[in-house]
Structures are given as structure tokens and as C-alpha cells.
Amino acid sequence: MNQRIAVIGSGYVGSVAAACLAHVGHDVVGVESDALKLERLQSGVAPFHEPGLDALLESTLASGHLTFTADFGAAMAASEIVFVCVGTPPGADGLPDMTAMAEVARSIAENLRHHHVIVTKSTVPIGTGRWLTAQIQEYLGPESDLRLAFSVVSNPEFLREGRAVEDYLHPDRVVLGSDDARALELVAEVYEPILEQRIPGEFGTRARVPLLQSDLATGEMTKYASNAFLATKVSFANEIARLCDFVGADISAVTEGMGLDSRIGRRFLEAGLGWGGSCLGKDLSALVSTAVEFGYHPRLLEAAMSVNDGQRQFVVDELLRQLRALRGARVCILGLAFKAGTDDIRDSPGLDVAERLVGRGAFVTAYDPMVRSLSQASGVRICEDAYEAARGVDAIVVATEWPEFSALDLLALRAQMQGDLLFDARNIFDPASVRSAGYRYLAIGRPAVGVERLAPVVLMPAPARSGAESEVTGSYATFDEDGRREDGGI
Ligand SMILES: NC(=O)c1ccc[n+]([C@@H]2O[C@H](COP(=O)([O-])OP(=O)(O)OC[C@H]3O[C@@H](n4cnc5c(N)ncnc54)[C@H](O)[C@@H]3O)[C@@H](O)[C@H]2O)c1
Missing domain, CATH: 1.10.1040.10 (N-(1-d-carboxylethyl)-l-norvaline Dehydrogenase; domain 2)
Incomplete structure (x- = not known):
């Protein structure tokens, strides 16, 4: 049965959810507060690069199953189920910044006229379902007879940018968590066409998708x-x-x-x-x-977090070892999107490495097939193609695994450079072909070619005291531009 759904926040997750739910037959209104994004969505164009999304937006807008608006109240009036997909960016204390969620809670309370099921799709700290209930009730006030006119369901999203439409329509599982059994059933019905893989058009079908239903905290923790x-x-x-x-x-x-x-x-x-x-x-x-x-x-x-951060610093440290100085070095970064298939640069490893190098006095150029501009503050010069970005540089770092990078003409690229170091930080090249094109080659965990790899300094774990767990006290040393250990060690 088709349902009337509002999707609040039409970013990477919300626009895909809205278009996919409309595609399987629901009547969906997407709410977006950013005027530029809204205008693009209303004309059937995704405000970011996501394969297949434009076509889906166009067909669902044309069929009348999907509309976009900035009017929260109108969207609430036209729906019984509200999917909340606003951003929850990193906050100061490690927990997500819940400003947009709190704003949504207030708008829901202000526009609640009949019973709604509120579905949290944003990734929110465990306990948010209860927090959201309390926030909405707080805004409604103690006397309001609408205090019980809503239920909250957690429905974490697992899609991957770059494959978001495919992932939404063919998920590995759908997870629903709520302390209200009727609300759980209603949201399960929304997903029925996806669970049963009755997907219209060319999306094909797969085996029935597993549905996991649980209490709120379990749903939130699963994500x-x-x-x-x-x-x-x-x-x-x-x-x-x-x-x-x-x-x-x-x-x-x-x-x-x-x-x-x-x-x-x-x-x-x-x-x-x-x-x-x-x-x-x-x-x-x-x-x-x-x-x-x-x-x-x-x-x-x-x-896991510390190892991840260490990889970025490792690239910077290796460049310092090989180039002998970072101040004044010229480095080309290939790839700024955080992964191939998207133009998203949020917490991009390539951009982070570029900024660490700029911070150490290097001149950094960059090319990415999808990221065409950066803020001036980054200090990174964006180029039209990989060959332009490589002009006059001492080293190239491959930071995103774009398939087109593997197809680069390595000889032509090398001819642009002043130096000869290729740091393949995504392990996309065949070391022998890189070597025969005249590079010194570094990669991650693969034998280097033509490069003397200086052993990093590693402090050994402290011996375990009897009855106590052993504690790793050491780490890789980091070096300043002049090759000195920054922590003063040897
Ligand atoms: N991006 C992903 O791959 C992904 C995957 C799974 C889960 N998530 C989670 O989904 C949530 C959304 O992520 P995203 O990447 O789509 O973020 P996003 O920043 O791309 O999208 C959020 C959108 O909400 C809009 N918005 C904010 N407040 C609003 C309001 N009051 N009314 C209407 N619109 C409002 C913003 O303008 C923005 O367009 C986050 O919690 C994220 O952690 C993201």
C-alpha cells in the first residue's frame, strides 16, 4: 500500500531516500532548507554527484510521486510518516552536533496536527530516539493533547555514496528499532516493495531483503x-x-x-x-x-582511529624522508574526493594530506575528476587535469582510487615532473610498469621500487607486568622539515 511520506533534509541521504521511496510507489515530499539545493532538486538535478540519481529524480517528479518544498508545515500536513535525514556533523566533544535534529524536533512540534511516525535516518547517538520524544514533548508543552500523537522509529541508513541508489533499492538488510510495535509495523510496510524486491524499471530483483526489528537502542547501536x-x-x-x-x-x-x-x-x-x-x-x-x-x-x-590518522601522517613522513625537506617541495595530489565515485570531500584523506603538506611549507597542486574547487584557505591549487597538476612537481601522491588514474599515461605524466617520486597511497598501480616509466615508486605495504626505505623508529611495547595487560607505549616517530624527530627522540 502506498504511504504519504515527508523526508526532512534532502542531502546525500535524504534526496536518495525520497527518490527511491517515490520510485517504489509512495507519495513523497522532500523538505530542504537550502534554497540552492532545493531549486536544483525541484528541477530534477541532484545537487551533488551520485550515479543514477538524476534519472530517478526526473522520473519520480514527472510521475507526481515526488515533490520538493521548503515548507515544513505543508510537508507534515501531506504525510503520516516523517523520515528525518538532516546532517549530524562531528561536534566538539566527539558526539555529533545535534543542532539540526533539535531544529527538526521544534518544527515537528509546531506542525503536528495528526498522528505521525517519526523515522530517524540520520546517524544519531544511542538514546536519540528517547531524546527526540522528550524534545518534541517539551516543545508541545505539558498540557498539549498531541503529546502522544507521534512515535519514533530508528531506521539507520547503510548506503554508500557513489552507489547510493543501488544500495537503497537493494540493501543487504533493513533495520528498524522502536519501542512502539505499531509504528514498527507501519515503517516495515513502507519498505515492503524493497524487502520483496518489487522494484519497477531496470533495477532488477534480488532475493528478499532481511528485515530486522528491535527496540530503539538496538536499532541505533546496529548502525x-x-x-x-x-x-x-x-x-x-x-x-x-x-x-x-x-x-x-x-x-x-x-x-x-x-x-x-x-x-x-x-x-x-x-x-x-x-x-x-x-x-x-x-x-x-x-x-x-x-x-x-x-x-x-x-x-x-x-x-582503529589512531591507525587511520597514522596513515595520513605516514604519507607526509615518507615524503619528508624521500624529499629531504617539505618546505619548498612541490607535491601533486591525485584525488581529493574521500573515495572514488563521489565529489564529497568531507574528512577527505587526500585533502588532509594536502593540507598537512601545505602546513609544512610545501606547494601543493591537485586534480580530482569530480572536485573542481576548494576553499582558498586550503592553500591547494586545483588543476584541470592530472598532467597539469604534475607540472614541475617533485612527487605525486595518489590519494583516491579513481579508475581513470590507473589509465594515466605514466610516461607523459613523468615528463611533466621535476622529480621522479610516485607515492601510490591507494595501491592502484603495477609496480613494474611504474618503474619502467622511470619513477621511484612507493606504495602502502608493498615493496618499494627504486627507493631506499628508511626504517621508521618504533618504540617497543612495555613488557607486561605480571597480572597486568601489556601496554603499547610507542608509535612511529614524526619528523620536522629538516628531518629532525619532532618529539626530540633519536
Ligand atoms: N552520506 C552518507 O553516505 C551517509 C550514509 C549513512 C548515513 N548518513 C547519515 O545521514 C545523515 C545525513 O547525511 P547527509 O550526508 O545526507 O548530510 P547532508 O549534509 O548532505 O544533508 C543534510 C541536508 O539537510 C538539510 N537540512 C538541515 N536542516 C534542515 C531542516 N530543518 N529542514 C530541511 N532541511 C534541512 C541540509 O540543508 C542538507 O541539505 C547524517 O546523520 C549522516 O551521518 C550519511
Whole structure:
């Protein structure tokens, strides 16, 4: 049965959710407060790069199943179910900034006229379902007879940017959490066409999608636990890659050998520059903050974060070792999007490395097929193509795994450079072809070619005291521009 749905916040998640829910037959009104984004959405154009989304927006707007508005009240009046998809960016204390969620709670209270089910799709700290209920009731006031005219359901989103439409229509699972069984049933009905894979058009069908129904806290925790696991898996591959450097093993072959074990799996087991984007880092910090609030020290989660940050610094440190000085060095960064397939630069590893290099006095150029501008403050000069970005540089760093980078003419690229160092921080090149094109080649956890790799300084773990757990006290040393240890060690 088709439902009347409002989607609040039409960014990466909200616009995809709105278009996909309209595509499977629901009547959806998307609410967006940003006037520029709204104008583009109303004309059927996504305000960011997301494959397949423009076509879906165009067809669902034309069919009348989807509209976009800035009018919150009108959207509430035209719906029984409200999906909340506003941003929850990182806050100062590790927990997400809930300003937009609080604003939505106020608008819901102001516009509540009949019963609504409020579905939180934004990734929100565990306990937010109850917080949202309390916020709305607070705004309604103690005397309001609408205090029980809504229920809250957690419906975490697992889509990946760059594959968002495909992921939304063919999810691995749908997770719903609520303390209200009737609200759970209603939202499960919304998903029925997706669960049963009755997807119109060319999207094809798959096996029935598993539906997991739980209480609110379990639904909210499932999202955080999933992202924390993915982040930890990436960091695991990166830590093993660093050990590969010591022992002369090749991480690509190691992770292939691991990933073929069906208990492990290959996905998210790629060594490189680590994760970025709007989700993994933010969600991991939020989970750590939640644990700390309860007095629990989540060592594994903190280690995953520290290894991820270490990958970015590792690239900077390796460049310093190879170039001997960063001040005045010219470096080209290939790839600014946090991953291939998107133009999203939130917590982008490539941009972070570029800014760390600029901070150390390097001149940085960059090229990304989808990121065409950056704020002036970054100090990074954006170029039209990879060859222009490589002109006169001492080193190139591949920071995003765009397929078109693997197809670059390595000889022509090398001819543009002043130096000869190629740092393949996404392990996309075949070392032998890079070498035959005249480069010195560095990668992550793969044998370097033509490069003397200086052993990083590693402090050994303190010996375990009897009855106590061993504690790792050391880390890689970082170096200043002149090659001195920044912590004053040897
Ligand atoms: N981007 C992803 O890949 C992804 C995946 C899973 C979950 N999430 C989570 O989903 C949430 C949204 O993420 P996003 O990437 O779509 O963020 P986004 O910043 O792209 O989109 C949020 C949108 O909400 C709009 N907005 C804010 N307040 C509003 C209001 N009161 N009324 C109407 N519109 C309002 C903003 O203008 C913006 O367009 C976050 O909590 C995020 O953690 C994101």
C-alpha cells in the first residue's frame, strides 16, 4: 500500500531516500532548507554527484510521486510518516552536533496536527530516539493533547555514496528499532516493495531483503557497530600493511589470501590512505564518546582511529624522508574526493594530506575528476587535469582510487615532473610498469621500487607486568622539515 511520506533534509541521504521511496510507489515530499539545493532538486538535478540519481529524480517528479518544498508545515500536513535525514556533523566533544535534529524536533512540534511516525535516518547517538520524544514533548508543552500523537522509529541508513541508489533499492538488510510495535509495523510496510524486491524499471530483483526489528537502542547501536567494524577492518589492513613494509611482504597478496577466507571476506580489507567521508570517523568518535560517558575505555575503537590518522601522517613522513625537506617541495595530489565515485570531500584523506603538506611549507597542486574547487584557505591549487597538476612537481601522491588514474599515461605524466617520486597511497598501480616509466615508486605495504626505505623508529611495547595487560607505549616517530624527530627522540 502506498504511504504519504515527508523526508526532512534532502542531502546525500535524504534526496536518495525520497527518490527511491517515490520510485517504489509512495507519495513523497522532500523538505530542504537550502534554497540552492532545493531549486536544483525541484528541477530534477541532484545537487551533488551520485550515479543514477538524476534519472530517478526526473522520473519520480514527472510521475507526481515526488515533490520538493521548503515548507515544513505543508510537508507534515501531506504525510503520516516523517523520515528525518538532516546532517549530524562531528561536534566538539566527539558526539555529533545535534543542532539540526533539535531544529527538526521544534518544527515537528509546531506542525503536528495528526498522528505521525517519526523515522530517524540520520546517524544519531544511542538514546536519540528517547531524546527526540522528550524534545518534541517539551516543545508541545505539558498540557498539549498531541503529546502522544507521534512515535519514533530508528531506521539507520547503510548506503554508500557513489552507489547510493543501488544500495537503497537493494540493501543487504533493513533495520528498524522502536519501542512502539505499531509504528514498527507501519515503517516495515513502507519498505515492503524493497524487502520483496518489487522494484519497477531496470533495477532488477534480488532475493528478499532481511528485515530486522528491535527496540530503539538496538536499532541505533546496529548502525554504529556496523560502521565501527568496517572502520576497524580498514585499519587492520593498514596495520598489517605497515608490518609488511618491515618484513618485505606484499599487502595486496596478503589481503587477497585473507579475504578469500569466507569468514573474513575481501571487502574493506584494502590497505591505503584509510577511510574518510562523513560517516566512519564521525560514527567511531561518537561510539567512543558514548563508551567514555559510561566510564568504559574502548581500546579497540580508539586504536582503529589512531591507525587511520597514522596513515595520513605516514604519507607526509615518507615524503619528508624521500624529499629531504617539505618546505619548498612541490607535491601533486591525485584525488581529493574521500573515495572514488563521489565529489564529497568531507574528512577527505587526500585533502588532509594536502593540507598537512601545505602546513609544512610545501606547494601543493591537485586534480580530482569530480572536485573542481576548494576553499582558498586550503592553500591547494586545483588543476584541470592530472598532467597539469604534475607540472614541475617533485612527487605525486595518489590519494583516491579513481579508475581513470590507473589509465594515466605514466610516461607523459613523468615528463611533466621535476622529480621522479610516485607515492601510490591507494595501491592502484603495477609496480613494474611504474618503474619502467622511470619513477621511484612507493606504495602502502608493498615493496618499494627504486627507493631506499628508511626504517621508521618504533618504540617497543612495555613488557607486561605480571597480572597486568601489556601496554603499547610507542608509535612511529614524526619528523620536522629538516628531518629532525619532532618529539626530540633519536
Ligand atoms: N552520506 C552518507 O553516505 C551517509 C550514509 C549513512 C548515513 N548518513 C547519515 O545521514 C545523515 C545525513 O547525511 P547527509 O550526508 O545526507 O548530510 P547532508 O549534509 O548532505 O544533508 C543534510 C541536508 O539537510 C538539510 N537540512 C538541515 N536542516 C534542515 C531542516 N530543518 N529542514 C530541511 N532541511 C534541512 C541540509 O540543508 C542538507 O541539505 C547524517 O546523520 C549522516 O551521518 C550519511
